[in-house]
Amino acid sequence: MLNVMLTGVGGQGTVLAAKVLAQAAQEKGWHVRTAETIGMAQRGGSVVSHVRMGNEGEEVQSPLIARGCADVIIAFEPAEGARMLPYLAPTGVLVTATTAVQPVTAALAKDSYRGSVVLQGLRDAFAQAPDQLVIVPDDELLERIGNRKVLNTVLLAKAIGTGRLPLDLDDLRSAIRACVKPAFVDLNLQAIG
């Protein structure tokens, strides 16, 4: 069983990324279940997508990942990655973007929230297992690509790059062709490059 959790702030594109992963797993012939956060939380709240894949022929029961069972957590925002750490398996990998999204509550507070503080906290948390933390400088990468909308594809490619999922970049490319609107396929494929 492979459990991938995608977490971020409403509107960041976790849902499509979860679909692409599910498609990639389906093309491998694995049983797949996913679950989404839809509704009020999409308005700037924390959102989580669960992707569960029976890569050893198992049937997936629950669509939700249990605590301590996520093989990979893909965080579109560092604080959301930190928030979901209780779900990470002891050998699991956290792939996180660096760009923070500051909620209004934090802007109002005396001490504003800064992503760099959380990133340092994450580095401390993974001090004994630095290979399990992958920090993706999304600002830099997306500037080079020229479009912030491909954040999800970049993070998926990085997650696959960790080698923790028995999927390769060709599987990802194929799934993108199947899931993404034709007009955006090339843009996303370039992002993988």
Next chain:
Amino acid sequence: MAKKLLMGNEAMAHAALEAGVRVVAGYPGTPSSEIVETVAKLRAAGIAHGVHVEWSTNEKVALELLFGASLAGARGLFTCKQMGLNVASDALMSLNYVSVRGGLVLVVADDPGPISSQTEQDTRRFAAFAKVPVLDPSTPEQAFRMIQAAFDLSERFHTPVIVRPTTRVDHASAFFEVADETFARPVPEEGFERDVSKWVIFPRRAYEAHGEINERLSQVADAFSSEEPFSSFNEVVEGPEGASDDPVFGIVASGISAAYVREALQMVEERAGRAHVKIPAYRFMQVGTPYPFPAQALSRFASGLSDILVIEELDYVLEDELAQLAGRTHASFNVHGKLTGEARDRGENDVDDVVLRIEKYLGLVGRLRLHLHEQDEDARTASISYEQASELPVRPPVLCPGCPHRGAFYAVKQALLKTPAVLCGDIGCYTLGNAQPLDAVDTCLCMGAGVTMAQGLSVVDPAKKAVAYIGDSTFFASGMTGLANAAYNGHDITVMVLDNATTAMTGSQPHPGTGYTLMGDQNEPLSIEAVLLANGFSHVYHANPLDKDASIVAVKAAIAYDGPSAVIFESPCIQLIKPDEPVSIDADVCTGCKKCITEIGCPGIGFDPLREGPRSGSRGQAFIDPALCNGCDLCVQVCPFKAITFPVPDAEFADLAEDEVFEVVEAEAEESLADAEFDETNEVEESYVDEASHDDGASADSYQGEEPDLSGFDETVGVYGLEDEELFLFDDGAGEADSAESDDDAEKAVAIEECATVALDPSELEEISAAKASEPDGPQSVDQEALTRRLVLTDELNIEEDLPEEGGQDA
């Protein structure tokens, strides 16, 4: 037949279409909305043939419409969220007595948590109350099969049937093979057949029907216990593998909890295996047909058991039924669950919790190791944890960046200032107006209750202004009867209609005010203004919520009126429009006062304590997140130092000075007046389509009066029909603290007088008059004088705000 990843809701839509559904209707509500949307998409794509699909104005309307279709022999699918069934309950309770002809299936999505709802009510209970069979899926695949079974059951027993998924079934996805094309089952040639003894409910008929209902429920319970496909929804498994003893421990679960229990049992077995602990034999059953309770199947299940643990969400429905079964059959099993404190009494279940419950139940506590992956854990001394988890920023849902509701809430707060008021909220995105810093919602109950609660408050607490917010979709769903009540009983309330041209919270569904239907037709949009007028709201003002000063004036004017009044805030939801270029903050000008944040709380504005500038020193500065900002410009109007600026001027007005812009707008309005014709005989057939309702409010605003007074247009006149003191009466006697604000308001009054003009759009007046004249029993005369007022406020109304009073400089 390709395999497709479908959400539970999408799968149920496919299932209904494959079952030949002819009419699909509902009202949006999370987590149910995608069912109707999927049917509409498949119809539009030419995949689903012969189906009629619609968003009805509310759930009651949808269910009654479907019942009509059923009487003509069509299969109908109704969808709503759990509270939607409350709205439709009047129809449901009675139609069950009348009985259905074409299959009638109600998908009622429950929301444990609740994640997007006001209640954790359990539709299984509602089904029992209404005496209607209910199916309770555990997975999207099962939901698919249950929809098809429900249609057959409905026609076999002439009963409506409820399918009750929960959020984790609605919004969970799996791969499905679905039909390439679907065809609605043809309606019998004769269509509706008159039968007064059958289709007309009377007390005598109701008595007979009650007996028929009791009879059929007993037959359905038998079918649930022993017939396929129902018995497959009540599947029983025994474990662990290789157990030699007969089980004495039973576990029963419902819906998604059944999936959690299956997974939890696997985990417990794995962990027991690793710890070399033998776990006792158990028997597990999912009850997928909770009402009428399949007592025979449960009796078989309970045979030989000493205990049954019930894992279910929301109410203790199965737990109650099992306790009754034990009593009725003198069985000796004990029932454990919510009532005994052995399961969560509310909220969602999850695998983690169920593992612990089962371990305890099976007497395994302390005998298994803590972690689920201990072969992995052996490699590490401690698992990875984030130390400062409590310091992570919380993210309650908020109004989107650029959301026009923000401007409306801000205007209401600014218009009221310290005037005592109760702000009655309602259901929709605008419930989020309660969040800091807007803090502009005092109550929220159910669809349409803002308008009516305000009336009760106005009766007993008249010292406070009674203000109600209502969104455009909610307005048509359940606001209108409340409006009529306000006028009829003479309640002094002010209704703020937040018209963003869509049903935003549930994913941008159209409604009567848009005129767009799921069948792809563009019908004439219903006018919110006309509805207000027809319901006796004589003082109706319009405002663009993203124009701060004009909105404040409109709110003041409406609240000043002693009687039912309204402001229609018109600006489209940001999901519907292309965003403007983001604004930016001039680091040389920003003082770090934080006013942009503390006043309107837009997610597009952050604060960086490390930013420095000549005027902010080491205080920090606000910054715009360009990925979030949609250029609504509200913050530009709020910043007291003009530190927030547009990227490029509006192209149309780029080369014009501010007063020249006013001239252009005025000229356009004059032109449109000159073009219009007047016909007092009311024979004009032109339709009233308020095309300008989402314009910036400048060029097309109008005043409808008895006699069009074209001569008045060129003159600058006061806000029509209002005495100046009416506008500002809130500050009367409000105390010393407010005196500065009163002065400020007086200044504004002068500006308003200078700038506000009143224009007239004759076609609107004619249309309303024509509509009234065509109603034989309609009002005999329309008080044209008091029909409506629209304010035309120009950019010249930029009145300087006071400098920030609090917080900023000291931050």
